[in-house]
Amino acid sequence: MPGLIFIGLGLAGDRSVTVEGLDCVRRAEKVYLESYTSPLPMGVKERLEEASGRGVVLVERGFVEDGGRIIEEAKRGVVALLVYGDPMVATTHMDLRVRAEAEGVKTRLIHNASILSALPGETGLHIYSFGRTVTMTRGGGVSHTTVYNTVFENLLRGLHTAILLEYDYSTGFSLDPSAAIEGLLEAEADLRYGVIDGETFIIVASRIGCGGQSVVGGRVERLRGVEFGPPPHTVIVPGRLHFTEVEALKMVLKIGGDEVSDNSERIVRLARRMVTRYVEKSRSALDRARGRCSGDERHELLIENAECYISDAERFLNQGRDELAVLSIGYAEGLLDSLRLLDQERFGDIWR
Amino acid sequence: MPGLIFIGLGLAGDRSVTVEGLDCVRRAEKVYLESYTSPLPMGVKERLEEASGRGVVLVERGFVEDGGRIIEEAKRGVVALLVYGDPMVATTHMDLRVRAEAEGVKTRLIHNASILSALPGETGLHIYSFGRTVTMTRGGGVSHTTVYNTVFENLLRGLHTAILLEYDYSTGFSLDPSAAIEGLLEAEADLRYGVIDGETFIIVASRIGCGGQSVVGGRVERLRGVEFGPPPHTVIVPGRLHFTEVEALKMVLKIGGDEVSDNSERIVRLARRMVTRYVEKSRSALDRARGRCSGDERHELLIENAECYISDAERFLNQGRDELAVLSIGYAEGLLDSLRLLDQERFGDIWR
16 A cells, blocks of 8 residues: 655664664665764665665755655555654654645554663653653753753753754764763853752763763763764753662663762752742731731731741641642731831831 | 673563673573563563574563572573563662672673663653652552652653653553543642643653554543553653654654643743732732821831832743742732731721
């Protein structure tokens, strides 16, 4: 039956294609290999031709983006498009699939490993503890800020971030891990959320699954400027670490225990810091105000109310209901501050 | 060289093993196939034996958890452990790897597709828009709450959630997608964050990559109670949808346009809802209070302060500084409410 099959090559190319994928190549009338989403290992096309006994045509971005010829051919016979990793992670592939289906061409995917499914195994980090993935591109500015914010949001929830690095097939450019680290440090200097500094523990995974792979972990101050060799690379900023993750990092990756640190500990939710500080401040003000209200019932009622709301703030914080905690402590402060505003002589110094 | 190789079978078993994986099986002195992390298709062991010409030993959880025999054998020769999907996603596999390395056994992974890398391609959802993944287990309570909270946190950031469903190899039990949907609805009835109701658009992906796969999308009211056939299944709650994602859902999955909706729109940050409501309420109270302070300077000073903080709250909200917005509106409320507490006769009804 005619149609278009997207076949994932996995991480290594001809060695990592699946048995089913190779069978499909053998039976396809036309076989294309796209070369623009990730650097292909040398000689993959030739080795795939040898293994399948079929001619493989190397195609560039424009050919897949246009897609007209692929779709026309897939109306008459089986067309295989070989892609690096798992198919469809790249938007150009999904776009081609959508247009093919719209023209009545049946499509099918042969799945394979992607760098994102491979990282947990190679690093020992739990897959369930990864947050959103992000790509860093050249040029700094917005790209660095986006990556930085994603790491920050993931760390707030204790999650790990995998940062993929730009690859530009047309020039062969690929963003270096050291450049990515500098990008994060620049964003830190600008935004100052406390996401990254010399002490932050990071991991650089290079050439996973495709020969000569390396996974290196350590503090930023030690890894910045290091030469990690040819692409592809991924930089990981781990979040909260389970003890089994720490064990795997030490044992499997031989990462020194003094290098491994929990990056999420420093990132305490803003609300949490705010409420803790204001609760303390308000309790002192409350004590002082109480000493000065000398039996005035209305003042005592107000102070009692303020006290309740300070306790509420602490309780909400412990329940993780941060917004309500902030609202309560703000309200308590407002009540107490009204005393100062309305009777400067008696209550003017309650905040000191 | 002796050692332990973890070989991912991908999603289909013998058909989805990679060329390199199959070569490793052929060269291994001992080949184990674990059967407890996911339901294996019928006859996989036999077909793997036929394809590789090697005997394959089916092993259960206890054998891998203990691991003593595997590690001893891997000290003397090459041992292959075949696992479903991509190796190391399961903690028992990583634990075995850590212990093997601790005993000086070299380990290696042959990667393959996992359900998490396959989902974007099969659904058309962008991989970068997935948040944390979570597993739902039987028994409700804590498990349902955890899943519900993960969906909520992902939706707050506009992200999709993949919900994996419990599989218990010893009894053959696997959690049904309909049970998972009911679990989410129960958690909603309990927690009321507005995460899910009959209108919520969800996707159920069944048997991806392993024959007879189906991907169905639609509103909860239509999908609840539907029979989705044999496992494995994944339930996806999509977040904010890019127009290319909507297009793929309509075209590739043939999901009706009226069924597709953006689930993140309803989830406005709690802080945002809170501040908007309280700003309105405080402005009315402020107007009433002003009408009653009849030239009292202290009261006017207090009201002026309250007004500043109400404006601050709005400004902070527009800047995305939610915590400061909540703190400010809480403070303004406290100030205004002190009037009521201190002078019931004049200000008792400012909140109405």
